[in-house]
Amino acid sequence: MNFEAFLFYFFSVILVGAAVAMITVRNPVHAALFLVLTFFTSAALWIMLEAEFLGIVLVLVYVGAVMVLFLFVVMMLDINLARMREGFIRFLPVGIVVAVAMVSVMTLVIVRHFHMEAPERAGADYNNTEALGQILYTEYVYPFEIAAVILLVAIVAAIALTLRRRPGTKAIDPAQQVRITRKGRVRMVDMKSEDKS
Amino acid sequence: MLETIMNVWEGLPLVMQIMAKITLIVAPLMLAVAYVTYAERKVIGYMQVRLGPNRVGPKGWLQPIADAVKLLTKEVIIPTNANRYLFLIAPVLSIAPALAAWAVIPFDDGMALANINAGLLYILALSSLGVYGVIIAGWASNSKYALLGAMRSAAQIVAYEIAMGFALVGVIMVAGSLNLGEIVSAQSGSIYHWYLLPLLPLFLVFFISGVAETNRAPFDVAEGESEIVAGFHVEYSGMAFAVFFLAEYANMILISALTALLFLGGWLSPFQGILPESAFAIPVIGWFLDSGIHWFLIKTAFFLFCFLWFRATFPRYRYDQIMRLGWKVLIPVTIVWLFVLGVGVAFGIGPWFA
Numbered sequence: 001m002n003f004e005a006f007l008f009y010f011f012s013v014i015l016v017g018a019a020v021a022m023i024t025v026r027n028p029v030h031a032a033l034f035l036v037l038t039f040f041t042s043a044a045l046w047i048m049l050e051a052e053f054l055g056i057v058l059v060l061v062y063v064g065a066v067m068v069l070f071l072f073v074v075m076m077l078d079i080n081l082a083r084m085r086e087g088f089i090r091f092l093p094v095g096i097v098v099a100v101a102m103v104s105v106m107t108l109v110i111v112r113h114f115h116m117e118a119p120e121r122a123g124a125d126y127n128n129t130e131a132l133g134q135i136l137y138t139e140y141v142y143p144f145e146i147a148a149v150i151l152l153v154a155i156v157a158a159i160a161l162t163l164r165r166r167p168g169t170k171a172i173d174p175a176q177q178v179r180i181t182r183k184g185r186v187r188m189v190d191m192k193s194e195d196k197s
Numbered sequence: 198m199l200e201t202i203m204n205v206w207e208g209l210p211l212v213m214q215i216m217a218k219i220t221l222i223v224a225p226l227m228l229a230v231a232y233v234t235y236a237e238r239k240v241i242g243y244m245q246v247r248l249g250p251n252r253v254g255p256k257g258w259l260q261p262i263a264d265a266v267k268l269l270t271k272e273v274i275i276p277t278n279a280n281r282y283l284f285l286i287a288p289v290l291s292i293a294p295a296l297a298a299w300a301v302i303p304f305d306d307g308m309a310l311a312n313i314n315a316g317l318l319y320i321l322a323l324s325s326l327g328v329y330g331v332i333i334a335g336w337a338s339n340s341k342y343a344l345l346g347a348m349r350s351a352a353q354i355v356a357y358e359i360a361m362g363f364a365l366v367g368v369i370m371v372a373g374s375l376n377l378g379e380i381v382s383a384q385s386g387s388i389y390h391w392y393l394l395p396l397l398p399l400f401l402v403f404f405i406s407g408v409a410e411t412n413r414a415p416f417d418v419a420e421g422e423s424e425i426v427a428g429f430h431v432e433y434s435g436m437a438f439a440v441f442f443l444a445e446y447a448n449m450i451l452i453s454a455l456t457a458l459l460f461l462g463g464w465l466s467p468f469q470g471i472l473p474e475s476a477f478a479i480p481v482i483g484w485f486l487d488s489g490i491h492w493f494l495i496k497t498a499f500f501l502f503c504f505l506w507f508r509a510t511f512p513r514y515r516y517d518q519i520m521r522l523g524w525k526v527l528i529p530v531t532i533v534w535l536f537v538l539g540v541g542v543a544f545g546i547g548p549w550f551a
Contacts, residue, residue: 059323065355129314
């Protein structure tokens with residue numbers, strides 16, 4: 001076993017272990033943190049496949065932003081574990097159906113490519129970022145642009161959904177505060193000094 | 198003599214070479230962190246017309262050592278209802294990215310631990326990981342103030358990361374590379390080729406976001422000692438607290454170094470292309486005037502000084518003002534300037550983008 005294989009198995013074992021732990025642990029914060037570990041180790045595997053751009057972006061986007069917001073929400077929840085376990089039996093049949101469907105789809109996909117030849121190693125001057133850019137902006141330029149537009153629409157929709165103007169709140173308008181000058185706040189009063197009595 | 202040393206070096210196994218290089222980066226970094234704390238107290242002291250630490254050692258030079266010994270010997274207290282493992286792992290998660298990011302920083306031409314293609318992305322990814330230390334510390338402490346501090350800091354870091362990322366996109370567009378060494382090389386020529394001038398708005402946005410990312414004054418609401426005691430590290434004591442402290446200062450130095458690399462031409466000399474070539478041939482002065490690691494260190498030190506200067510100058514921002522500045526001021530500025538850069542690069546306008 002060479003060093004590369006050792007690294008691969010090292011990260012894979014952590015990846016699978018963290019994934020299993022993520023769905024079995026009780027505490028939702030621990031589960032979220034195990035998911036972070038899963039992302040991180042899969043990023044390491046991608047980097048080993050010479051896809052360093054994808055690997056680093058996985059860390060940057062999913063670990064650095066998405067999961068932070070996720071943790072943010074999970075930490076604020078006051079979760080009652082007893083109530084969460086209540087519906088377990090009732091929803092079990094639905095859960096099993098979904099699980100079987102997912103597993104069969106994944107098996108279908110994986111079995112077909114289960115034994116793949118390792119891809120050819122690229123040369124030392126190979127640049128994953130450049131290779132991705134070349135393909136994205138030539139061959140896949142339309143899907144790429146469409147995806148961009150969809151994302152823009154999603155951003156606008158998300159902002160429009162949360163933008164509510166409630167009358168009567170005491171929220172301060174920072175723009176108004178920034179515009180304050182001394183003249184608006186301070187009044188200089190000329191007073192004659194009084195005699196000491 | 199030099200040849201024997203080189204031969205011994207070449208004979209070492211690769212792992213030992215890498216270890217030696219890591220030591221050469223981390224040891225001075227830790228020393229720098231110690232003396233940045235000293236510099237901070239001294240600089241702010243003088244700005245407030247007092248002396249600062251001056252008892253331990255000559256002129257107080259041994260103060261950071263005394264602080265380190267004190268912190269090392271103090272007891273680490275774990276709160277009763279804290280989540281033990283997460284409580285102890287949080288400082289580690291805080292300092293690991295702060296140190297790992299240094300792997301790709303080029304100190305001089307080709308003088309980097311790992312000269313990787315996507316260096317800038319790697320730094321961005323690692324600096325976004327630092328927030329986990331803060332959040333986990335806040336949650337695991339099982340304390341109101343710690344949780345409040347962690348929430349504030351998480352929202353702030355996520356907000357400013359976007360502005361910072363956009364500022365870096367501008368640098369990437371102009372330099373045409375993600376490799377830090379190549380970004381610096383693209384700025385060579387003279388002081389006017391540095392990205393400071395053509396990317397001035399992005400430079401300001403990057404440095405402001407950098408100050409916000411490291412939770413330093415005037416954006417230090419995560420610690421806000423007058424509101425929430427000390428924020429996310431209220432419950433930490435002794436060495437665990439010291440590790441958070443180390444991470445914060447290592448991040449400060451990292452942001453300063455990055456600003457120097459991306460906008461001020463890193464190790465390039467400001468006299469390059471201005472003084473005649475013969476000036477660089479003068480024995481000692483010529484070496485100083487020529488490009489080299491000392492210029493990188495001088496520029497980094499200047500930005501570090503700015504961090505301390507800000508802390509002594511500005512009152513702390515209010516929380517909603519921080520969010521407004523991040524989302525409504527900095528991000529639009531970067532987007533507008535990215536458009537300008539796009540036009541400039543596409544049509545090859547001006548002295549910079551030609």
